[in-house]
Amino acid sequence: MAKSSEESSSRRTFMMVIIGLISSIIGVALTIPVLGVVLSPLFRKRDIVWTKLGKFSDLEIKPLAPKFIPVYFKVKEGWSVNTLPRQVIVVKTIGGKFLFFSNQCTHLGCPIHWVPARQKFLCPCHGGMFNALGEVVGGPPPRPLYKWVHKIENDAVYIQNKFIDNPKDRGI
Ligand code: FES
Missing domain, CATH: 2.102.10.10 (Rieske [2Fe-2S] iron-sulphur domain)
Incomplete structure (x- = not known):
């Protein structure tokens, strides 16, 4: 019985890690385009006028x-x-x-x-x-x-x- 409780606890920990990883990947994927829009003027060439x-x-x-x-x-x-x-x-x-x-x-x-x-x-x-x-x-x-x-x-x-x-x- 104690073994089964340990297994379920380590499964829960594993699931939490996976969920954390997926959340981080989604967060980074959403942040990159926003950062690109905000920072792109800094890297653009000076206008020719x-x-x-x-x-x-x-x-x-x-x-x-x-x-x-x-x-x-x-x-x-x-x-x-x-x-x-x-x-x-x-x-x-x-x-x-x-x-x-x-x-x-x-x-x-x-x-x-x-x-x-x-x-x-x-x-x-x-x-x-x-x-x-x-x-x-x-x-x-x-x-x-x-x-x-x-x-x-x-x-x-x-x-x-x-x-x-x-x-x-x-x-x-
Ligand atoms: S800047 Fe060196 S000669 Fe003009």
Whole structure:
């Protein structure tokens, strides 16, 4: 009789363990999709958006005399919408073509500035130098200046928070 009571007790314990396990599996199965919905914005790439730089007819600049213009991209990051301030360097070539460069040095990303007397963009961090066409003319930068994706529509210039040759294909 004592043996039968022991058997029924261990059977009860076994059943409790099984029920506990099944409950845990159901709990985890229900939680994973909810967590996915809640956390997915954190792992998403930054949105790529357009912003207006200004009127094209207002870009009355002399050839090879760069003009720095600030732009503000409103992008969704995670659960919030942030404003990202960036700089566009507009350069008009001798032939009248317009180029829209980033002011980010292509070495380690420091902001460059234009030195008219030397006709060069200089990077204060490690001495990188670029000419007005964005080509490297000195220092460690491994490649020319990045160019913003842009379009001109109805006399307005629009810039995208993406470089033309951005290998990561994500918002900047
Ligand atoms: S960051 Fe510009 S030269 Fe290094």
